[in-house]
Amino acid sequence: MTILHPLRTGAVSLLALAFATVTPALPANAQVTPPPLTAPTSAPTSAPQGGGPLEVDVTGGISAPMPIAIPAMPTPAVASTPAGSTDTLGRQLSEIIANDLRNSGLFTPLPPAQLRAVVVPEVTAPAFDYWGGSGAQALVQGYIRANGDGSLTVGCYLYDVSARTELTRQGFVVPPSDWRRAAHKCADTVYQRLTGEGPYFDSRVAYISETGPKGNRIKRLAIMDQDGANHRFLTTGSAIALTPRFAPNQQSIVYMSYVGKAPSIYVYDIGSGRQRLVVQNVATTFAPRFSPDGRWILFSMATGGNTDLYRVPAAGGSPQRLTNSPGIDTGGSYSPDGSRIVFESDRSGGQQLYVMNADGSNQQRISFGGGRYATPVWSPRGDLIAFTKIAGAFRIGIMSPGGSGEKLLTNSWQDEGPSWSPNGRVLMFYRAGRGSAGKADLWSVDLTGVNERRVPTPLDGSDPGWGPLRP
């Protein structure tokens, strides 16, 4: 019997806050020490045989996605839980993991017909002879167990098939309502170990759900998991909602609403559903973003036909003006360390990108290519700025914070509004169609520009704001 030690107390307190009225003291998604199942496996049996260590080339992109086997996770004892029976959950967990890894463009999960049923003792002692003949280079096995306190334990093991070694293992204890997060955490563990990149599957997206005729679109604030699951509408659609962004602590979302025909920025508290006007109405406020430390809200304010950037303490207070050029300064985004801000301005004629210090000093133009540049977003890794380039078509692109190395990732009629994945390797944006029937949908593309795919939403979608990795 192993005692499970939650490793990240921050996660516990955060979720305890969010669900305070429902489950006061349940540890939510605690990472645990290697999952207890059978006797601990012996030390790795051998060094990797033949060739180097198993790894995925993330710069080559889709050229050679790694074949990976993810059989259904067995359960030591079939038990009924609020999320369903543990044997059904075991199948679904492996499907979620396979879907995450496939969507990254870096893995090809084996089709179900090539997978074998795995029994519990096999989880820590894989049938390498079988998997070696399946074509899979990596193998993800695991189990799910219902615990006496109502929680679920999910074990997650990654193996190098040809070297016949265990590469990593993780265990997750979750309340049944968070069972999908255990699958995302497992997929993140696999992705991180094999690519060397940071995790991103256990994250959420705030966006604007759209429906109705083009001339009178109903636009609602909505939230969902990164893979489209657990979708929830947060506003009714009686007022236009635009441009949501998560707070760094993920407890609230800042966005713009036309409620009362007074377009302004609001903070929406996800736990309580309560909203707060950020700046008492002096004029139209829009384009809100939290600073990385959560202390500030950067926004734009239009007064008398002139738009400038301001910041206001997130807890409330007086706005400070950061730009004062004649023209439109908007679309600000903080660098991950909070010291700088990238924004767009038409002070030189058309929209171009500028970088300044967080206090508004030292404003420098960084984009000089043909066409216009808009909606800059600083990568959470700090190394890149994503933007919308307007030159005939609207395309999603990236450049360095100094303006060099411009690369366009998409090529459609109207792609707009990129938002970074928590690991800075994928961008979500929206793509609008032409004409009176033209609708908007969410899409994602990775930094190679090759792995482009549509993100499923119940209705149409725009203005994605990808949240941070969940704790």
Add this chain to the structure above:
Amino acid sequence: MARLTTTLLLATALAATAACSKKRPEVLPPAPGEAPAATPAPGAPPTDGVAPGSAADFRRSITSDTVNFGLDQADVDATARTILDSQAEWLQRYPNVRIQLEGHADERGTREYNLALGDRRANAAKNYLAAKGIAASRITTISYGKERPLALGSDEESWAQNRRAVTVAVTN
């Protein structure tokens, strides 16, 4: 036909109720079936059930409620000036009426920039009216960016129609 009459009577009844609870309106609505109110404001065109000084009177008295702009522009051109002149003339006649200027942009701009551009256009029209003697305190502005297109096509003609500022009279 019967249904229409009922609706009209109901509307009149509601208007009467509203009049009771508020201060007396300056211009009473005409009774159904009767000739329009006899004394239009000096210089106003003859009314036909439209109350002088009302939003409906504004719309039909002016050249247009909408002025258009060039691509990524907020300049008030000669055509727009003629339209705004007609609005200013009417507004001078009814000094108690306030207006809201709605600024709009076409779909070929990014969302947030277009919010700022719509604000710029609404204010360009506002500033012109103010220069014509309409008190700025009577004029509010709102930008809809590209959220409320008038023409739904994705072509130059539709985009030209959508780059606009619309003047809405706000009565009571």
